[in-house]
Amino acid sequence: MGLKYIEQIKSLLLFVLVFLSITLTFSIWTYKPDYDPLEKQKPPLNVSFEKKQQLADVVKPYRMVFHEKDTWRGTDRYEEMKNMLNRMHRWRISNMTLVSKNANAYKVNQLMRDADNFTLFFPAEVPYAIFQNILPTVDEQPKNLSFNKMILDWGRIDDSDELIVFFANTANGQLYKAKVHVDSQDDFYKYIIDKSHSLERYIAYARERGNTLYLPAQEEKVMQYTYLSSSSSIDKFKNALFTMPKRVKSSIDDTNFKENYTDGVSMMTVNTSKKTLDYVDANAVDNLEKTNKSSLILNTFNFINEHGGWTGDFRYEDVDTSNNKIMYQLYVKDYMVYTDASVTSTAIETVWGETRIARYIRPYYKLVSVPENETVMIESGERAIEEISKQDGVDINDVEEIRPGYYLSTNERPNVFILKPTWFYFINGKWKSLPLVPSAGGEQVGLE
Template sequence: MKYIEPVKSVVLFLLVMLSVVLTFLIWTYTPDYKYIEKTELEEILIKPQKDMEDVIRPYKAIFRSDEEFKGTVSNAAMKDIMKVFKGWNVLDLVPVNNNLSANYVNQIIGTNNRMTIFFTGEIPFSAFNTIFQFTDKELPETTFNRMIIDWSNYNSKDLMIYYISGNNQSLFRSHVSVPNMNQFIQEVIEPAKKYGTFKEIERESQTSLYVDNNKTESVKFTYYIEEISPELFKNVLFTDPNIVRRNIESASSEKYTDGMSLMTLDTNLKSLNYVYPAAESGIRIEPSKLLKDSFEFINEHGGFTADFRYASTSTNKNQMDYQLYLQGLPVYSNHVITRMTTIWGDSRIFHYKRPYFSLDMDIEAEKEIKELPSGVNIAERLKNANNIALADIDEIVLGYYLTQNQELNIFTFEPCWFVIRNGSWIKLTPEVLGGVKNGLE
């Protein structure tokens, strides 16, 4: 018993010392970070990414020389034109008119030694930052949909460019220094001499239409299609794909949701519709930022799964649209969706609607040459049509009408004439124009 107290003291001392040692070790412990590996999120790319100039491309170019118009809608020509623009130095950018008359626009386009390139949608100047070299660091927050290049003084290596906005009725002008003027003449101006003749369709108190004066040959294509797995889009669009629930609503409808956002599939239209309600915003976004945000959002996941081109903007809705093209011509359909739409919200995407198919390969044996009437012929027939007034339309375009065979999983692209009116397309059938078919279908 006499040893109990000394033993207690020794044990207590040892416990105190052990506590001190453990506390010291905890305070001075440094973990070996070299064994901790950082886990990176896997980047999902549905298709290869694209550059802005792949998405912003003109659909038509006309050239005025020797008192006549030449023109083309060739995909190769549009690529060459945009390639030649690369690196041009824009020395100034001056507003000229913010209340353009239609007659003034027609006069500018109709002056000799000028070419006009047409864009479907209104282009913010900042979107050309990767193409032109602007001297002005602060570009105006405005847009244009026609660019007119005056090459009268090309010997001085100086060109004049006019930018016209159809929506804003505004005109800007700039002087441009061209590093390689010979390239511009040889690759843009000289080839235009071999283009077909275009005719100006004048309309009272309106801008003119410019259409091909010759019959057109185009190829009817048939493609196998590849459905893009909705799982890829689920992994891209939802913050945590693991908690997303899938519901098959019907034979043609599926829904994916995580409780905050919703993705709906229409298997008939081959369309995907995503919405994140919490991001809805009524704050208007400037066109330059809207285009940048929309393009980057789609491009980050490789969402330009075919030749999609910027088509239109609705700044009131913060909406951007991209149209499917094939062989340089727009594709329209009542059977499947051929347009991508983004609506930007509060610092992120609010609404995203798009097709979830891509073109696999064309069936060579199904190719067929189609001859269509000239654009001039179409314009003349529109003058006499009862249900479409020539004065009411924005453009006459050659394009493809898309139909599908669901059983064989193939698409057929039929070349046709269309009119564009208030952002919507109308297929020009004999019934629409009246009279005999005359090669329209």
């Protein structure tokens, strides 16, 4: 009897083993690890170069001009604007209405000239949804409102504790008007108007066409700076930008001073001579969807903030919604910094994809101050206009703006940058500088 059942037990055990083997084999063949697709994974956010910034640190006016009793005063120094802007946090705006959809330069010039007011100038269109962090709105804000000039008229404040504010967009002609309630009339005069009387005198240069140019009336002493360029770690950028840094392969092209990094989907090209990098996410580039200005600014700002990519004083400078592009320009001591493309870059350029960065072009150096600075003179705004008018092929009526800034150059010493102050003018979509002349011990620069 026992032998009879032993054979049956063996058969049963064999069947169980075969069944388990088939089940295990099928499980191995059909197993799919629970990974997110490579292109959908986000870069690690724990890689940080510099401290994070607030949006107000990056979106700033470049000029403030006061008009009072036919006198113009102003500044390009943000430190002189800062205290006044901080007072504006206490104000409240209401009754926003559309005045015009096609306000031309003459209309905006007239608003600035006809009353006691002050104007904030921004380098590019600022969506009101971004700016309301500075000037809160009581009522519902208009959709798609953006501006590059903010004009505050205080002519009626003695009667009502209210200002009239105009938001002018010289790019699309939109002009909005609203009321601003100040917290204290006395404080407004004390901290805004009285403080403005210490600002330098400006001139208002009206032209046959185009916006009026507002520039310092006198020449000014400005520092010329010498900096060492300290390189940020390329490995940190690799770890911040690539989804899986350990899978990234690199190659070196010594002939062209380039290093290439790729994971098969994204690529980062590093120019070790210019100290710049160009990161491209191929999948994101193929999926660009038009995004509104507010989202473009917030998305690119947050992207740079996540890895602490503010390796200098970079500020919002330009927007191109047709290509989802935002540019942040390097500033030093409140002056914009430009250079020749053959030397390096002084801007961060971002292109936003559907849900993430598509392209990221930037310098990876940091400026380290050295005690080799000197004081030089930069000419008055009126003299700058005269010299710009003399440049070949330049019609002063075609110049959109004139600003002081620094031109970055190199010398015979490695890793040394010289920042020379000069005048820049914006024409045909580009900034150009007046020709530089050698400077030494207070000699004028920026004009021939």
